[in-house]
Amino acid sequence: MFKKVLIANRGEIAVRVMRACREMGIASVAVYSDVDRGSLHVSTADEAYLLGPAPARESYLNVGRILEVAEKCGAEAIHPGYGFLSENARFARSCAEAGTKFIGPPPSAMELMGSKTRARTAMQVAGVPMVPGSARGLSIAEAEAMAAQIGYPVMIKAAAGGGGKGMRLVSRPADLKSSFETAQSEALRSFNDGEIYLEKFIENPRHIEIQVLGDEHGNVVYLGERECSVQRRHQKVIEEAPSAIVDEEMRRRMGAVAVQAAKSAGYANAGTVEFLVDGKRNFYFLEMNTRLQVEHPVTELVTGLDLVHLQLRIASGEKLPFRQEDVQLRGHAIECRIYAEDPDNNFFPSPGKIAKLLRPSGPGVREDSGVYEGWTVPLDYDPMLSKLIAYAPDRLTAIARMRRALDEYFIGGIKTNLPLFRRILEHPDFVNARIDTGFLDRLLAAGATSSGAKNGMAEIAAVSAALFAATASLKNGQNGASKPGAEKRSDASLWKRTARSEGVGGE
């Protein structure tokens, strides 16, 4: 096993990997940017080295500097976490050249899966089910023939497309020709490439993914699925395991396909094969993520395994310590991603100082956090603060437990998306597992309904606001009327001043 591992990341995932290192007797090395000197991952690590200024390209994406630190401090391996350099095959190659083990798959597998068209071709060869359609350019006549064959609605896509450009949804044969031509001219203008192909349009799909794990001796297993259909702008918000619509037989089929995909790519270490699932529970390959996922804890809770421990053991050359038939799912786990963002204001990021932090705990509650009370969330990176995970014997109990944990969780001083989760977890469609990738957008479009409970609590809140003000005023040695000149710049007086301030701020 490695004696020292560098974690080329920050925030909750850096802390999570360092905890695993501590548990395995491995010294952990943090790297940090100028604005992260006071971050939790720095004080959690056994060693810590400055990378450079705040911008990621000068710090957490600075391959040269990271490898220099690894060499200087004698780290034998680098864990990339997720994001940043985790899916960068060139970084993985550079590690190998520098004699440092990259904790992840071989660079060749990362390259194959990193290219959408190469991956699609390889997966087709491997017999992985894909959304019906063509992966090569078509003429209008070919497109019409294929659409007739696979059935409407279909999606017309530019081969070089991205960001929604050169994409058209076609619901009936009469519209195909004009849509094809519009998409083609848009693609030509945007990408200077008019190649157009066509796929069946999956209506309201679920996003379900399979966790795979392979060692460097050719063994690959799957660890069940995660349902990640609660998304906003293709960003996962809630994940759970298992999926309410996947039964033993479907899990076995999806797992076999995922293992086949991984094996055909020469995959090792932890990876995730993402699928779209339609209303008839047909599943289609979407992409493979060649790294540890944010949502790996839900899989850990239902399998009883520790994926980061296993990543480290695999990277050090060990064989998988169990076989497929040893993997059993038990209970149900749900994860909420807690972000410093304002759900009432278009999810605008809300960096700033965490003035107060009350953390949930107790039975079946896990918090993987990267923050502490008094820390200032910097402006410069992804605003994820922590992950809250609830585990219980069944899905409804896990939902109830997550609600209880959310009640206990309080992050004061910045806006977070905590209030959003209660809305989701109380929505009858979520409770009944009637979710797809459009669920959250529909919920948000419907707007918040003010709960009856809230109205009953207004008097309590009003009295409490006065009590806080009165106590603050006593603490400041004031008695009754305030003397503005005498105010001290304490938290309490600041609060009073804000409460009494006359002008209403913008927006």
Next chain:
Amino acid sequence: MFKKVLIANRGEIAVRVMRACREMGIASVAVYSDVDRGSLHVSTADEAYLLGPAPARESYLNVGRILEVAEKCGAEAIHPGYGFLSENARFARSCAEAGTKFIGPPPSAMELMGSKTRARTAMQVAGVPMVPGSARGLSIAEAEAMAAQIGYPVMIKAAAGGGGKGMRLVSRPADLKSSFETAQSEALRSFNDGEIYLEKFIENPRHIEIQVLGDEHGNVVYLGERECSVQRRHQKVIEEAPSAIVDEEMRRRMGAVAVQAAKSAGYANAGTVEFLVDGKRNFYFLEMNTRLQVEHPVTELVTGLDLVHLQLRIASGEKLPFRQEDVQLRGHAIECRIYAEDPDNNFFPSPGKIAKLLRPSGPGVREDSGVYEGWTVPLDYDPMLSKLIAYAPDRLTAIARMRRALDEYFIGGIKTNLPLFRRILEHPDFVNARIDTGFLDRLLAAGATSSGAKNGMAEIAAVSAALFAATASLKNGQNGASKPGAEKRSDASLWKRTARSEGVGGE
């Protein structure tokens, strides 16, 4: 299911039961004594009512007042937690008479198990293995015959005994007569009852217990064992599940015996059958605890069940939602009981204000706590603050994880037994599961060995002490030499004053 449940307890167990109520949609009612108004269980509950002054007999043992509160607020059931009224059969009967459901076994089962001699007789009838010996009074001649039959060493015990009085260990036949006579005269003097019986002496036994769960329809299951051999003065300090010496076959035999014991007592709800286990893995009935145990979380983690949810469901009349064959153990769990006590000073209680609280979290870590930062631990009750539980795929990883969690746990301002746990978890006998009920006493008798690491850290500590003092002095607006008259009574200056105080306090 109940709509409202009163929790007749305080501290972590009250909070733990309230969390279960919240998760099940049940309103929870706290009761509290004068000194507990600011306690966590009061603010965690949906309702809270004052019982009376601090002494337990006027508050948490005040049956009349508790039932009055339950009736007034409309609580349909009472959860007694552990300790206080939890094993009081008369309280259970009073609940029934008042029309309030007592969440626990029938009073008759509590009475049977509450009397050591009645329990021993009933268990013998039920065929439960007992420490060899007699349960009735013997003459000297009978005692000599029985000792010869079961083999030395034997323990001579007064039937009415307690607190070690009237007890003698006899290692060889020659000593039996004089020991018998001494014990008998001591028993006569102490209890006015000279009845003496005899049991085989179990050397260095392990304490292993079986969790049972029965519904009110005659179904009883066992949920595996807990090893609780790490004890100080018969007080459990660390518990784990499963036991390192119990295999499938032994678990099945112990489980069957425990279920038999419970069934013969007409038992329902959660209970624990405690056994002594000798060096040859023979197990002997010790006693049955007719309530939820402090250490129930380790069973929850390895079975994936929630015992408090199940207690509530059983008490409301539901049948057990699973059968014996559905219960599977997975992984390993360890619990540390965190007390406000000073392990370096004969475990003297250390009540006072928790000035700083840093709580562990992350993968596989559960904290069931009854305290918060800023709370003052009262003098009046058991000094348990919280329970820290670590879960991992195997025992050694669970130990490593618990060490990691202990590193993260910081309780400032009062003494706690946190440092003791590191000593235990690093001891080779504990790591290798060579533990019995004498293990901890031997460890404590051996004294602490100052670790090499500690010496290397002394310079860091010295520099840090100066840095804290310098920062405090800057905060106080002082620059260099202190001006004693100018000191403010802030935490920082208090610290400085203490650090500089000349007289050394007693002990």
Next chain:
Amino acid sequence: MIYEVTLAEKIYRVELTLAGDRWKCLLNGRELPVDVVYGQNGVLSLLLGGKSYEIKQESVGTETNIVVGHERFTASVRDPRSFRSRNRAGASEQGVMKIKAPMPGKVVRVLAGVGTPVELGQSVLVIEAMKMQNELKAPKTGKVKKISVAEGAAVDAGQTLAEVE
């Protein structure tokens, strides 16, 4: 002490008197038998008629929130006995209103310069944080009186960026 608390456009008059270590509380003239204890810093345990409430208080940018259980209320508290405070309040509602930064960030654009007439809700500045842009809008119809920051400047939460009169 008498406070006027505004929550969701409704005004509550709360009169608090300290009797020993307990607060006597009148809400809109009606006595509420509250039992209050301060636990963790910034957390209040309130018992009222047996019901137990854990209440937190926080300031985010220019807002002050009171959190009761999982319900969050934006509150503004005034002490009517404070003559200056009342006066200022009256003046500001009719006169100058400020636009404050809701979070730390960078000013990327000023859309309406000094002297520009603006309507209630019209965007005045754009600030950026964490790669997202947010438009800050005029709190009243009037004229931009003052722009206190330059394009490209870093600003703190609560900092006044502009005034509209």
Next chain:
Amino acid sequence: MIYEVTLAEKIYRVELTLAGDRWKCLLNGRELPVDVVYGQNGVLSLLLGGKSYEIKQESVGTETNIVVGHERFTASVRDPRSFRSRNRAGASEQGVMKIKAPMPGKVVRVLAGVGTPVELGQSVLVIEAMKMQNELKAPKTGKVKKISVAEGAAVDAGQTLAEVE
């Protein structure tokens, strides 16, 4: 600022100079390139030669502890430039020593009254907390100069109970 820190009977001389927002640190005359940040209240993150230490400070009764990782040190800090503090310290070690309550509790018995000769380690008072009794012992051989509390009195942690001279 210069501090004398006593840890496990060893004295460390720590000289700290604030240069901008960084501390320059000399330990027994040798420069230590420390990089210090205050995180959570009472928690310090210290980097030294790449090693990262999370350090907490706490006062329990009459003790001050510094916790580095999971190692705990009882520390006493003196500022030698403070003439008064040094003087008092000198006097007390030779003259009067106090017996302080290590935790809140109740005085159940006074074993050695005023004027009684006592030996180092001899029990002087008994206090009780949480149903357990604890004997408080003489910090030096001498005579009981003063008993500051009566039997049955409730005492706070750190309160002086008796003096031995």
